[in-house]
Amino acid sequence: MYFHPLQVPLRDGRSAVIREATREDSAALFELERAIVRARQGIVKHEDELPPDAATFAAQRERAGLMKTDGSAFPLLVEGEGGVLLGEASVLRIGYRMLRHVGVLGIGVHPSAQGLGVGRLLMRHLLQWVRSHRDGDGGRVLRVELYVRADNSRAIALYRSMGFTHEGSRRAFLRADDGTLVDDLLMGLLLAEADAS
Ligand SMILES: CC(C)(COP(=O)(O)OP(=O)(O)OC[C@H]1O[C@@H](n2cnc3c(N)ncnc32)[C@H](O)[C@@H]1OP(=O)(O)O)[C@@H](O)C(=O)NCCC(=O)NCCS
Numbered sequence: 001m002y003f004h005p006l007q008v009p010l011r012d013g014r015s016a017v018i019r020e021a022t023r024e025d026s027a028a029l030f031e032l033e034r035a036i037v038r039a040r041q042g043i044v045k046h047e048d049e050l051p052p053d054a055a056t057f058a059a060q061r062e063r064a065g066l067m068k069t070d071g072s073a074f075p076l077l078v079e080g081e082g083g084v085l086l087g088e089a090s091v092l093r094i095g096y097r098m099l100r101h102v103g104v105l106g107i108g109v110h111p112s113a114q115g116l117g118v119g120r121l122l123m124r125h126l127l128q129w130v131r132s133h134r135d136g137d138g139g140r141v142l143r144v145e146l147y148v149r150a151d152n153s154r155a156i157a158l159y160r161s162m163g164f165t166h167e168g169s170r171r172a173f174l175r176a177d178d179g180t181l182v183d184d185l186l187m188g189l190l191l192a193e194a195d196a197s
Helices: 023-039 054-064 118-132 153-161 191-196
Strands: 006-009 015-020 073-079 085-093 102-109 143-149 165-175 181-190
Touching: 015 118, 023 054, 023 085, 023 102, 073 118, 085 118, 102 118, 118 153, 118 191, 143 153, 143 165, 153 181, 181 191
Parallel strands: 102 143
Antiparallel strands: 006 015, 015 073, 073 085, 085 102, 143 181, 165 181
């Protein structure tokens, strides 16, 4: 299970590197998450609900299984010039054997790097990586799913363009900053179907 680092072009003419995230990236990933949460776009938590420090954040990633190297987790990140972290995305497979073909996707791009193609690059390479992975017994990820706020039109447009379809809604799932209740969408992609098309 290894993702070969790749040099990729951004829309502003600069280049970046897309590579697997490791334990050593935890502190930078924590800073990225804080910047995204502070920007209050597309997120479901407040800054004071984040882990108190990078070590706790790293422990949470570890507990969630994101650092496993047995084919359960596919963590990617994009680094800009000088090693600055521009975005990250991951697919984490569900542990139960009956659900092991299901991966849950998460993605976040730094507010200062949004709109440059980082999100699309992450989605494309992450899905390729997941699609090409085979377990020792031939098992693979067949379904990728994600949750997205119904008012996050930018993310929804990106997911639809990658083949995800709207499968259901959690009505009035979250309360936005202005007090209104917002639905949350479940979107899914069947990799076997996408492979066949
Ligand atoms: C949603 C997000 C991941 C998209 O990443 P990004 O790097 O900003 O997006 P990209 O530049 O790769 O653009 C991808 C697509 O998003 C959409 N998009 C990007 N910028 C947009 C804008 N300003 N307005 C509307 N749609 C936009 C377009 O469909 C675009 O397609 P294109 O490549 O054909 O232009 C990123 O904006 C983000 O992290 N936002 C905050 C956190 C979040 O919403 N996470 C997802 C939670 S489910």
